[in-house]
Amino acid sequence: MRPTLAFDADDTLWHNETHYAETQAAFRALLRPFHDEAWIDARLHDTEMRNLRRYGYGIKGFTLSMIETALELTEYRLGGAGIQTVLDLGKAMLDKPVEPLPGVVEVLAELAPAFDLMLVTKGDLFDQETKLAKSGLGGHFTKVEILSEKDEATYAALLQRHGIRPADFTMVGNSVKSDILPVLALGGRAIHIPYHLTWAHEVVAIPAESPFPSLESIGDLPALLRGW
Amino acid sequence: MRPTLAFDADDTLWHNETHYAETQAAFRALLRPFHDEAWIDARLHDTEMRNLRRYGYGIKGFTLSMIETALELTEYRLGGAGIQTVLDLGKAMLDKPVEPLPGVVEVLAELAPAFDLMLVTKGDLFDQETKLAKSGLGGHFTKVEILSEKDEATYAALLQRHGIRPADFTMVGNSVKSDILPVLALGGRAIHIPYHLTWAHEVVAIPAESPFPSLESIGDLPALLRGW
Structure with missing residues (x-):
């Protein structure tokens, strides 16, 4: 054999991690009016780790964790247009050429x-x-x-x-x-x-x-x- | 052989479809102040079908489609607590005993x-x-x-x-x-x-x-x- x-x-x-890093930069920019960048990154990472046993790996779980983090960090003040931006970030990752x-x-x-x-x-x-x-x-x-x-x-x-x-x-x-x-x-x-x-x-x-x-x-x- | x-x-x-049907009933109840039930079901189904080529089958994609539908049907008026309810509906499905x-x-x-x-x-x-x-x-x-x-x-x-x-x-x-x-x-x-x-x-x-x-x-x- x-x-x-x-x-x-x-x-x-x-490339893969590059796409996650670019998306996370856009997510940080969206939440910048509410928190500093290091805190946003840390909270997102915590949410991802907490959700890993439910969601597993991948872009859909990452998108759900971004939405959850955005709600938590803004105490529900982000608004629907902001949530739509996060949904669109996830879709853009899925649509990337490979x-x-x-x-x-x-x-x-x-x-x-x-x-x-x-x-x-x-x-x-x-x-x-x-x-x-x-x-x-x-x-x-x-x-x-x-x-x-x-x-x-x-x-x-x-x-x-x-x-x-x-x-x-x-x-x-x-x-x-x-x-x-x-x-x-x-x-x-x-x-x-x-x-x-x-x-x-x-x-x-x-x-x-x-x-x-x-x-x-x-x-x-x-x-x-x-x-x- | x-x-x-x-x-x-x-x-x-x-059981599987039963869990989707129960979840969809809760989703309908959440949006009832905005639209009638048949319209909510129809829009959710359309969103799911449109997203199928991106998300594939499964609860995570269904949750993302529920969030997208909720934003669309309320023209962003649902608010963060409502979006959190949808996230929780998805997690409850994932946590169901089998x-x-x-x-x-x-x-x-x-x-x-x-x-x-x-x-x-x-x-x-x-x-x-x-x-x-x-x-x-x-x-x-x-x-x-x-x-x-x-x-x-x-x-x-x-x-x-x-x-x-x-x-x-x-x-x-x-x-x-x-x-x-x-x-x-x-x-x-x-x-x-x-x-x-x-x-x-x-x-x-x-x-x-x-x-x-x-x-x-x-x-x-x-x-x-x-x-x-």
Whole structure:
């Protein structure tokens, strides 16, 4: 069996956190008459974390958390037009085009003969399928897995579902917490390609004896894999 | 290979549409000072249909559509406390306990020795996983598939993914549109168990030469399968 090379999607194959950051900037501007920016950010983050067990990841839950935060921070004074602005911010995120990051198309094409290429992403099923379709990258992957969470348990279930031995599985992604540590814990391999922004929820301490390679860009991936 | 018996979840294994109907009644009551009930229902349905390509199915998208409809129908006069009420209606839906419909546990246990039992549901990934966990039914199924849409294309992909021949696949569910017609079109078998409510979006004309059996309750399923 050919080894499996699995890719995270958001912030590995296409921009994601940038869209959240831009949206959050617009949200901050909307509430600036009521509060200072740091407080708005902190309250929004708290609301998101409190709602995560109900809403899961994704833009729809983020939009609902923005509305809840706006009501709370303005003590219901924001008004309907302000709420409509927040709804529109969420829709604008969903309507964004999805363009592969530089080098992604070329690298996937180059690696396809040697590996089973898999997409492994977490988040909202409908959002992620829509983004994959918009990206035009679907044809590169023999398997697509959209998970509600990426941790040891969900990766273990994924490997079992596809009959893949951990030693034959390499994960590539931008999140140390979601893409790297759980795969290493299962005996797989993992390659980190940092993105310039990381969502606060995904930030973890990187172990000092960091047992995984880190690349500046996906363009460096084929060379690394040849030498591994 | 053992034949596969696949079950829809919402309104086949547990109540779903009832919760939407109850929530929509509360939404109607909230807007009654502004409009008559039939108009509120019609506008909400229009908003849901317009948003379906952005939000997909599920409670989070339904909540966002309720907020949008409330703003539109009150020309922004509803106020923050009213919007908070709608957010809370959505959260209450997500927090509902999930209890299997009468007979479900017994029938799944009875059929498990003869079939590979599969769950095939559409909707929000996180919602559906949460509901399955709350229902306690997870252990009955050897495979769980949560799809963003149930149509010929997605059923065909599912059968191919699992190496199941259509002739070995039987689908059981309450929606003629989502559970019955696409499976019959692929050469599989399908069994209809109507629920007393059907979402307007799922209503289709039932073909006159209706080539599928319809049961009053899931308790009648083992007898039907024995005679088939």
